[in-house]
Amino acid sequence: MKKEGQVSLFVIVALVIIGTIIIVQFFWDRQQTISKITDPIHSHVENCIEEIGIDGIIYTSSKGGYYISPEKSLESGIPIYLDENSDFTQSKKIIEEQLSWYVEDNLHDCLAYENYPEFVIEEEAITAKTSLNNEKIIFTLDYPIRITKGEFTETVDLFSQEINVRMGLAHQVAQSIVSNELEDRYLCVDCLDYFSETYDFSINALQYDNSTYIISLIDKELNDKPYVFTFALDYD
Numbered sequence: 001m002k003k004e005g006q007v008s009l010f011v012i013v014a015l016v017i018i019g020t021i022i023i024v025q026f027f028w029d030r031q032q033t034i035s036k037i038t039d040p041i042h043s044h045v046e047n048c049i050e051e052i053g054i055d056g057i058i059y060t061s062s063k064g065g066y067y068i069s070p071e072k073s074l075e076s077g078i079p080i081y082l083d084e085n086s087d088f089t090q091s092k093k094i095i096e097e098q099l100s101w102y103v104e105d106n107l108h109d110c111l112a113y114e115n116y117p118e119f120v121i122e123e124e125a126i127t128a129k130t131s132l133n134n135e136k137i138i139f140t141l142d143y144p145i146r147i148t149k150g151e152f153t154e155t156v157d158l159f160s161q162e163i164n165v166r167m168g169l170a171h172q173v174a175q176s177i178v179s180n181e182l183e184d185r186y187l188c189v190d191c192l193d194y195f196s197e198t199y200d201f202s203i204n205a206l207q208y209d210n211s212t213y214i215i216s217l218i219d220k221e222l223n224d225k226p227y228v229f230t231f232a233l234d235y236d
Contacts, residue, residue, distance in 0.1 A: 038147040038154045041119055045143070048110035049103070049161040053139045054223050056102035057165055064231035065095040065171055067102045074232055078214060082178045082233040089175045089231075092132050092168070100128040103139060122146040134169040138162050163222075166201075170217045170229035173199050177215065181233055187213055211236030 060067050064079040072080045072088055081089045104126050113121045124144040131138040141159045173195055180191050187205060192215075196203040202218040217229040 041147050052107050061229045067098040081231040096130040096132050099130040103128040120148040132168045136164050
C-alpha cells in the first residue's frame with residue numbers, strides 16, 4: 001500500500017508539472033501571436049521616436065541646445081553663451097529637458113494612427129526622458145498605449161530609441177570655447193582651430209555685429225541632414 005501511495009503521489013506531481021508546462025506554453029504562444037499581430041504599431045512608434053528625435057536634435061542644436069530659446073538670445077533664437085564677462089552656457093540637464101519637450105510636443109504629428117484603421121489604439125500622455133552622451137542620445141518614452149486588433153489586445157508602456165550623434169561632445173566643446181574666451185576677451189581664431197583639430201569638428205565663426213560672433217560646430221550629417229551646433233559670443 002505504501003508503494004502504491006508513493007506511485008500515486010508521483011503521478012499527481014507529474015500531472016501538475018505537465019499541466020503547468022502546457023498552461024505556460026499556451027500563454028507564451030498566445031503572447032507571441034499578439035506581439036506579431038501588434039508589431040506594426042510597435043515599429044511605427046519606434047520609427048516616429050527616431051524621426052522626431054532626429055528632427056529635435058537638429059532643431060535644438062541649431063539653437064545651441066534649446067527648444068525654447070532663453071531670454072539671452074539673438075533675434076534668430078541663437079543663444080548667447082558669452083556676454084561680456086559672464087558664461088551663459090547651459091547644463092547638460094537643460095539640453096536633455098529641451099530635447100524631451102520637443103519629442104513630447106511633436107511626436108503626435110508623426111504617429112497618425114488613422115493610417116492603421118485595422119487597429120484600435122487607446123493612448124495616454126507621453127512623458128519623454130532623454131540621456132545625452134558624447135557620442136549618442138537615448139530617448140526613453142513612458143507612453144502607455146493599448147493596442148487592439150480583433151480579439152487580441154496588448155498594452156505597452158515603454159519605448160526607447162538610440163541615435164548616434166555627437167551633440168554631447170559638441171556641447172562640451174562649446175563650453176570649452178566659452179571658458180577660453182572668458183580669459184582672452186577676444187575671438188581667438190587659433191583656439192578655434194585647435195578645438196577643430198582636437199575634436200574633429202569643422203568650426204565656423206561669423207561676425208554678427210561689431211561685438212558679436214556666431215560660432216557653428218559642424219559634424220557629419222545626421223540621417224542625410226546637416227548637423228550644426230550653433231551659439232553666439234558677445235564681447236560687448
